[in-house]
Amino acid sequence: MELNHNVSQRLEQKLGLSLKAQQALKLLQLNSMEITAELEEIVQANPLLEMKREDYELIEGKSDLESSPEDEENTEDGDLYSLPENNSIYMKPESTDRDGWDFDRIEAQQPTFREILRDFAFYILDDDLFSLFEILLDYMDDLGMLTEDLEKIARENHCSVDGLCCVISTMRDGGFDGIFASSREEIEALLGPGLFPSSGYSDGAFVRYVEPDLYIEFIDEKFIVTVRDYSLVLSVDESYEEIMEHGEKTAKKYLEEKLEEAKFYISALERRKATLITIGNEIVIRNAPFLLKTSEKIRPLKMNSVADKIGVVVSTVSRAVKDKFVQTPVGTFPIRYFFGNLQEKEQALEVIAEIVRGNPDISDAELVIVLNNRDISIARRTVNKYRNQLGLGKSK
Template sequence: DLLPAGHSKEDFDKAEEALAVVQSLEPSGIAARDLSECLISQLDSAVPHFDELSTLIRSHLNDLAENRLPQISKKTGFSIELIQELREDLHLLNPKPGAAFLETYVPNVTPDIILEQDESGEYRVRLDDDRVPTLFISEYYRRRLQASDCSDAEREFIKQKINGAQWLIDSIEQRRSTLTRVSEAIVEHQKRFLDEGPEAIEPLKMQQIADKVGVHVTTVSRAVDDKWIQTPRGILPLRRFFVGGTQTEDGDDVAWDTIRLKLQELIDKEDKSKPYSDENLVDELKKAGMTVARRTVTKYRKKMGIPSSRQRRDWSLTNS
């Protein structure tokens, strides 16, 4: 092998020795040069099927990822059942051992709106802004305006400051009012979602709420931005209630969230010896009254982290 310019074989040997020292540290698999080396270094030679596991790691990781078990069987002579058993063992290894040193920061979420039900079951919206101090204009300055020794310049200065302060107080109150009205309109539209769960969420656009409240759509967008609401179904971002959708053949609106839940249900119940292709999923959704394009099914399947039909196939259930 050619060495990099300016480096001797002695330099290369020292680097290899240093790498070996680092790789001997915990956790197993760190400082590996590729995924195969990372996984191999985590294997104990005393484990059952050590040689077979090593073969899969060195030569067939891509085939395993794509669920091409018959090809692996043909190349290695391993049975499908053994390959599946080995794959389960491989899942016990850690492909990213260094991730244990990463710190994940999960901020606490404090709801801005509290949603409660009254005795009749109706939802009531309440702003949770008790932490925000109440603003008011000091009576001292109001009295100062009436004082006989207050000069014209001082009086004009105080008036300007009082007007500015009053404008700020009014703006904050208007913002509170807008957030309350927007929240009430959202809750009214998504009552079925709150009562029945995610599968009952309705398609909703910000323009619909803007029209109902009587404000510009950008006002709605600003009002719900980074705002959270505490509901009987947990603390949710207000933006969670805005979802796109499609129409059924009967002209009914269906939210994308509802389609995603149905998609998950279909895949959970499919025959794993012959999983649904994306085209099959389109047909099954249509039977359920949901007309969706194949590219849309593919898009949402990938977003949901669901593998392709080939990757979902259980080869132990078929002889083909």
């Protein structure tokens, strides 16, 4: 076997991020629960930094936003919504301990309904009845109902119907009303419509507690946009100043590097706060009717539009909304929910159904134009796909 060596040259263009840029993007991407741990590590490694939560002051929104057509008017399905003149967007001081809530935890896995039922049966039934209970459990669905009738269960497992009925009666007397019912009619007679023996019990999934990164409130006819703020402050005491001025070269160089690093982290956190505030403002401007409960529909934001307003690339906005939540007057949502394709699809399906039922002969190309006029931008092939999903036929 012959080995040869070749030398070749290749010219490539690659865009690389500096370590500082990577760290800034990492801070932007972290949510409220993650960033605390990250900042604690940063503070431990830098003697010139301290952790402090600085809050935004209450300030008036920009005048150009107030005069923006989208701020003043939101048109949805032909309904005109006018935002009152005094409905400005504000920021206000925010305590990180919001009403004493503690979201910074992930609870252990919860027991399932079956596990709870089995543990209860183990304590109240004797061995013979518990054996019959386990037979019934094998034939129980997730709602707490039997999938087969008692006669068939008894026949397949060589046991008596009376014994099975005794287990069912004992479990129901113990508080599990309707358990092992044979039909929905029996369930409704025992519990009422819409209820089942398993209603209200956990499915065994992990319970995740979230801590919102943004808060949107409507107080005194004004929207309040609040960011949960974590900040670092520069703390250079006299001893450090003395070292930086008259200390030995190694110590002086070390502190100068830490000082530059500290200024970078402080700046990165300020940019993070400004980005989240801008996103919160855009959510309010675009979805005021939804936040005021005058509409059930969300008008999705475009990441490229928000990126242009902030002056960043789209991927930066994507990182900013990743795994973060916003608390609003109508509930707590992932911030990405206001950017998602799901709302666009639902809105497009509804509008397409409305138009096509009124004009069955309209073409896909014409539908695209109508949808664009309603601020729904989708391709013609997507329009055709949605028409087929709605069962409204394919345009020729």
